[in-house]
Each structure stands twice: as structure tokens, then as C-alpha cells.
Amino acid sequence: MIEIPPSGSLFAPVARTGTGEDITALLTTPNVRIERIVSTGQASPPGFWYDQNESEWVVLLTGGAGLRFDSETNVRELKPGDYLHIPAHARHRVEWTHPSEPTVWLAVHIR
Amino acid sequence: MIEIPPSGSLFAPVARTGTGEDITALLTTPNVRIERIVSTGQASPPGFWYDQNESEWVVLLTGGAGLRFDSETNVRELKPGDYLHIPAHARHRVEWTHPSEPTVWLAVHIR
Numbered sequence: 001m002i003e004i005p006p007s008g009s010l011f012a013p014v015a016r017t018g019t020g021e022d023i024t025a026l027l028t029t030p031n032v033r034i035e036r037i038v039s040t041g042q043a044s045p046p047g048f049w050y051d052q053n054e055s056e057w058v059v060l061l062t063g064g065a066g067l068r069f070d071s072e073t074n075v076r077e078l079k080p081g082d083y084l085h086i087p088a089h090a091r092h093r094v095e096w097t098h099p100s101e102p103t104v105w106l107a108v109h110i111r
Numbered sequence: 112m113i114e115i116p117p118s119g120s121l122f123a124p125v126a127r128t129g130t131g132e133d134i135t136a137l138l139t140t141p142n143v144r145i146e147r148i149v150s151t152g153q154a155s156p157p158g159f160w161y162d163q164n165e166s167e168w169v170v171l172l173t174g175g176a177g178l179r180f181d182s183e184t185n186v187r188e189l190k191p192g193d194y195l196h197i198p199a200h201a202r203h204r205v206e207w208t209h210p211s212e213p214t215v216w217l218a219v220h221i222r
Contacts (some may be wrong), residue, residue, distance in 0.1 A: 001182050002201040010170060011192035027168050027196055031142035032221050034168055037152040057138050059121060059147055059217070061172070061192075071112050083123035087137055106170070108219055110143050 010061060010104060014038050031111045039065065039103040044093035051091050054109045059083035063103025066095035121172060121215060125149050142222045150176065150214040155204035162202050165220045170194035174214025177206035 012020040018048070021042050027034040042048070049070055060082050066075040067084070070091035086092060097103040125133040132153050136146040155161070160181055171193050177186040178195070181202035189195070197203060208214040 004180050004182065004198070004201055005196050007187060007189070007193050007195040009151040009190075009192040010194060026194065029166070029221055032168075032219065034219065048161050055140070057143075071115065074130065074173070076118060078118065079120075082118050083121060083137065084118040085116050087113050090115055104215070108143070109195050111138055 010036055010106060014102070019083040032035035034108040035105075035107045035109070037107055039063070039094070039097035039105070041097055041099050042094070043096050049091040049093050051089055052086070052109075053088055054111055055088045056086045057083065057108040057110065058086065059106050060108060063101045065097045065103055065105075068093050068095050085091040121217060122145055125213070144220040146218045146220070148216040148218055150174070150205070150208035150210055150216070151212050153205070154207050160202040160204050162200055163197070163220075164199055165222055166199045167197045168194065168219040168221065169197065170217050172215040172217060173210045174209035174210045176216075178216055179204050179206050 009025070021040075022036075022038040024036045025033060026036055060078040060080060061081055064080075065078045067078055068075045070093075075095050076084070120136070125164075132151075133147075133149040135147045136144060137147055171189040171191060173191055175191075176189045178189055179186045186206050187195070
């Protein structure tokens with residue numbers, strides 16, 4: 001018989017232990033890693049760019065964020081429900097996240 | 112230069128053309144297929160069980176649903192934010208979806 005893992009909630013409270021973003025791995029397979037990320041006002045450090053070997057599909061579920069790509073001049077404003085596919089090595093940074101509401105992201109990292 | 116695809120919204124209106132569930136492929140790679148599914152009261156037909164070759168990670172974002180596994184007697188009630196990993200060949204069916212609100216699912220099918 002196939003065992004079904006228990007369900008969980010993306011909106012479960014964060015077990016807060018520090019001042020950084022809270023990252024919870026929800027599923028890890030050889031090809032995919034699904035994470036919940038909760039930001040509380042964090043932004044990428046000045047001059048920092050993510051440059052990832054894997055592509056990432058991400059959706060913002062609560063709060064809000066400004067995402068900038070190195071190849072673009074504008075900041076993309078993401079509101080709840082907005083999703084985006086970030087190709088591998090597309091340099092990007094988080095300019096801001098919502099100052100008062102938790103910003104819940106669901107990220108799917110794909111090999 | 113890496114081209115960044117445009118963003119979209121999980122809560123974008125459904126282009127309704129029939130009476131069935133609305134399924135939109137959001138990302139397709141060799142290993143992963145991400146879909147938005149919008150149910151409006153549908154349930155699996157009596158006696159029907161999904162039996163999938165791929166595993167599926169699914170989260171319910173709006174509305175509600177009752178999910179039943181063949182290996183369990185109870186119906187799992189899913190509310191917004193609830194996620195679940197459905198292993199390949201774990202027979203399951205949707206007993207009900209919310210009768211009046213759209214039920215938006217995000218499904219990640221994994222090879």
C-alpha cells in the first residue's frame with residue numbers, strides 16, 4: 001500500500017528563530033525542490049544578484065515584492081497570485097518585500 | 112541575454128468555454144509540468160479513481176475540496192493553503208469542490 005504523506009498548510013505560522021527569511025523545504029525529489037519562503041520586509045543586499053544553476057518557478061501568495069532582473073531596467077511588482085519563471089542564470093534580486101505583511105512565496109526549483 | 116518570460120496571475124479569470132474544470136499549463140519542462148486547475152463544483156465521477164504514473168504535488172489556493180485516497184476511509188478536507196504530495200499510483204478521487212466559490216489548485220506533476 002502506498003503511504004500518503006500528511007498534508008500541510010502554506011499559511012502555517014513561521015517558527016521564527018532569526019531575522020532572516022524563513023525557508024521550509026516541502027518536497028525534495030531528484031528533479032525538483034519545492035520550498036515555502038516567508039519574507040518579512042527583507043530585500044537582497046545592495047549589489048547582490050541571484051545567479052542560479054537551476055531554473056525556478058515562483059509564485060507570490062501573500063504580501064508583495066519587487067523583483068528586478070539584471071537584463072531589465074524596471075522593477076517587476078508582484079502581488080498575490082503573480083507567478084514567474086526565472087530561467088537558470090537569469091540574474092535577479094529582490095528589491096523589496098512588503099514592510100508589514102508576511103510575503104509568502106512558493107518556489108519550485110527545477111533541474 | 113536570457114529572456115525572462117512575462118509573469119501571470121494564478122487568480123486571472125478563467126476563459127470559460129465549457130462546464131468542466133479549467134486546466135492551464137503554466138510551465139512544461141522535461142521533468143515537471145505546472146498547471147493551474149480551476150474547479151467550480153466538479154467532483155470525480157462515481158467510482159472513478161485517478162491512478163497516475165507521475166507523482167503530483169498539489170496545493171489548494173481558494174475554495175475548498177474533499178480528497179479521498181483509496182487506501183484511506185476518511186475524506187481529507189482541503190482549505191486554502193493546504194498542500195499534499197500524491198505519490199505515483201496512489202489512487203485518489205475528488206469527492207467534492209466548493210459549490211459556489213472557484214477552487215483554484217496549483218499542481219506540480221513530477222517525473
